[in-house]
Amino acid sequence: MEIQKGLEGVVVSETKISSIVENQLLFAGVNIDDLVAENAQFEEVIYLLWFLKIPTNQELKTFKKELSVQMPISDTIITCLKIQTRQNLHPMSVLRSTISLLGVFDPNAEATDEQSTYQQSLALQAKMPTIIAAYARLRKGLDPIPPKNNLSIAANFLYMLTGKEAEEVQISAMNQALVLHADHDLNASTFTARVCASTLSDAYSCITAAIGSLKGPLHGGANEKVFDMLKEIDSNNLNVEEYLNRKLDRKEKVMGFGHRVYKTEDPRKKHLKKLAKELTSITQKEQWYFLSCQVERYLKETKGLIPNVDFYSATVYHCMDIDSDLFTLIFAMSRVSGWLGHIDEQKKDDCLIRPRSHYIGPKQLEYNRINTELHPGGMEA
Numbered sequence: 530m531e532i533q534k535g536l537e538g539v540v541v542s543e544t545k546i547s548s549i550v551e552n553q554l555l556f557a558g559v560n561i562d563d564l565v566a567e568n569a570q571f572e573e574v575i576y577l578l579w580f581l582k583i584p585t586n587q588e589l590k591t592f593k594k595e596l597s598v599q600m601p602i603s604d605t606i607i608t609c610l611k612i613q614t615r616q617n618l619h620p621m622s623v624l625r626s627t628i629s630l631l632g633v634f635d636p637n638a639e640a641t642d643e644q645s646t647y648q649q650s651l652a653l654q655a656k657m658p659t660i661i662a663a664y665a666r667l668r669k670g671l672d673p674i675p676p677k678n679n680l681s682i683a684a685n686f687l688y689m690l691t692g693k694e695a696e697e698v699q700i701s702a703m704n705q706a707l708v709l710h711a712d713h714d715l716n717a718s719t720f721t722a723r724v725c726a727s728t729l730s731d732a733y734s735c736i737t738a739a740i741g742s743l744k745g746p747l748h749g750g751a752n753e754k755v756f757d758m759l760k761e762i763d764s765n766n767l768n769v770e771e772y773l774n775r776k777l778d779r780k781e782k783v784m785g786f787g788h789r790v791y792k793t794e795d796p797r798k799k800h801l802k803k804l805a806k807e808l809t810s811i812t813q814k815e816q817w818y819f820l821s822c823q824v825e826r827y828l829k830e831t832k833g834l835i836p837n838v839d840f841y842s843a844t845v846y847h848c849m850d851i852d853s854d855l856f857t858l859i860f861a862m863s864r865v866s867g868w869l870g871h872i873d874e875q876k877k878d879d880c881l882i883r884p885r886s887h888y889i890g891p892k893q894l895e896y897n898r899i900n901t902e903l904h905p906g907g908m909e910a
């Protein structure tokens with residue numbers, strides 16, 4: 530058996546949803562650079578990932594309406610969120626459990642016909658920003674704010690966080706961040722979603738599994754850790770080079786750097802770096818941009834390490850006054866669009882994902898029953 534650790538370089542499925550071609554990221558054949566240049570709406574990108582075509586005006590209008598109908602969350606879900614604010618939980622764990630609960634409260638959660646599957650996708654996509662914003666307020670002792678049906682996902686999310694409609698520049702930045710994170714070939718969480726879908730499990734289970742995977746700091750959880758690092762350097766007035774050298778000497782990973790696929794440039798970084806520059810300037814938080822550039826320069830020069838999507842997105846979200854432990858949840862509310870497209874594609878492919886592992890433990894050990902008296906039920910006497 531030849532082992533490909535971490536499945537590096539292994540191709541396990543075909544897809545029409547997204548591709549990485551010579552350091553360019555394409556969504557259903559459309560380059561993300563063009564989507565950004567043309568200010569594509571996140572809703573258009575969701576449509577593109579689900580239907581593999583750019584919607585017409587009428588199709589987009591109908592699609593947005595279908596999403597907005599699904600955006601509100603029930604009082605039961607709000608009560609469940611309230612309970613979870615009492616514990617010392619990471620918000621990604623709250624999101625994971627609440628998405629799972631959405632499935633519990635959806636009477637149609639187990640239906641597999643096309644119309645029901647579509648409704649489940651709309652619900653998962655549309656309710657996620659509402660859940661995140663409600664939780665962000667509840668944990669501060671504030672009441673959740675219901676979504677407005679005339680706002681986009683980006684605008685609605687910022688509105689539901691604060692109760693005020695955000696400035697155009699912030700809405701546009703949030704929209705762009707959502708577009709850039711929407712899908713990315715067979716990344717770890719998308720693969721998790723596809724593995725779950727390959728068993729023909731339901732959409733709520735697949736998305737719950739994917740959120741668990743995204744949470745880890747080697748994947749989506751990196752953006753939160755990036756800001757922890759920047760704060761640590763800034764608040765202790767540390768020398769950047771010494772700080773990074775110490776980290777590297779201890780063989781610690783610097784969060785927001787490195788990538789399994791990209792070795793020279795992550796095509797999403799330049800857009801997020803530009804946004805970080807603009808937003809830090811508007812909000813007079815330039816120190817984060819300059820510090821980030823310093824970290825980028827030093828790691829590139831000394832180790833050839835490149836920033837990934839998580840590095841500058843941390844500063845972008847910070848400029849919107851979003852708490853750093855919510856950064857990965859914003860990643861999730863974008864990536865759920867890709868996950869849902871992949872779940873559908875995987876189910877249509879109808880092939881169980883079930884690789885093998887190479888066993889390296891002891892073999893043929895003798896089994897000797899432990900010498901204890903057992904009750905018939907199995908408990909010790």
Ligand SMILES: CC(C)(COP(=O)(O)OP(=O)(O)OC[C@H]1O[C@@H](n2cnc3c(N)ncnc32)[C@H](O)[C@@H]1OP(=O)(O)O)[C@@H](O)C(=O)NCCC(=O)NCCS
Pocket residue numbers: 746747748749751781782783784785786787788789790834837838839
């Ligand atoms: C993303 C990541 C898991 C990719 O891992 P990978 O494909 O297994 O990378 P590699 O193991 O091929 O890395 C090659 C070398 O660069 C080093 N390296 C990679 N990313 C690094 C980082 N962020 N900080 C320090 N060193 C890093 C590795 O330690 C390895 O060094 P070695 O050859 O001396 O052992 C890894 O870069 C990482 O952990 N990054 C930090 C977390 C992060 O930002 N995740 C978000 C990804 S979008």
